[in-house]
């Protein structure tokens with residue numbers, strides 16, 4: 046099975062790597078990213094000799110195999126331990142089950158073509174089961190085909206039919222599951238929920254926000270992802286355990302929650318200025 050797009054290979058310090066004409070040819074497969082992370086674009090062999098699409102039942106079989114593998118892993122045990130307290134906090138500090146927590150999944154790619162996508166989807170469903178998150182379950186990725194949509198519907202997802210670019214105000218406590226998405230998407234999720242009441246009921250699983258702040262100048266991050274940048278003041282970040290079963294499925298991934306009360310943030314924190322209004326900062330990772 047071919048993965049469908051990108052593999053995160055490393056952090057890349059944009060500022061310290063000048064655009065040198067003699068070095069650019071040495072890394073032909075690194076797709077530069079304004080986020081400062083580099084993705085290896087995989088060979089497009091299948092554009093010429095593309096394998097026939099697998100059947101829905103074979104994809105469902107692969108998904109089930111991956112689900113069982115994750116369930117048995119140390120990674121999963123450690124992750125569940127680490128997430129228990131933040132999930133309780135999300136549902137108003139209560140451990141009563143089932144929990145009325147919604148899940149929104151953006152940017153997992155194509156489960157029909159991508160093993161990474163399959164692992165990511167299965168982890169979300171396992172977490173939803175183990176923590177008894179019984180709210181709604183939505184998904185969107187612009188690369189998903191009709192076959193992908195069939196598969197995720199069978200898994201219990203409701204497909205979002207319109208590209209909302211992460212601009213989804215929450216109604217209930219919500220986990221946004223967004224592994225390896227573009228910084229604009231994270232910033233847009235925050236932007237749509239930029240009140241004390243909503244931010245404290247939000248968990249974002251995705252690229253480490255702290256890593257963004259370490260590899261980018263704060264002025265650049267403020268311009269490209271203003272809400273992500275400002276959220277660092279109230280951020281509580283829980284890095285995912287290492288290693289995962291295989292490859293780069295959950296590298297550089299953290300769960301992010303926001304402790305707006307404890308930090309006693311000023312009124313100004315919630316004010317949105319005109320220069321934060323740009324919801325499309327030219328992020329090539331976001332369609």
Ligand SMILES: C[S@@+](CC[C@H](N)C(=O)[O-])C[C@H]1O[C@@H](n2cnc3c(N)ncnc32)[C@H](O)[C@@H]1O
Nearest residue numbers: 051151152153154185186210224225330331332
């Ligand atoms: C770098 S890839 C990550 C794919 C996969 N999660 C992984 O870890 O390999 C970013 C993903 O974000 C998706 N994406 C781009 N724009 C999006 C949008 N507006 N809403 C949801 N997903 C989007 C892309 O199609 C792609 O699948």
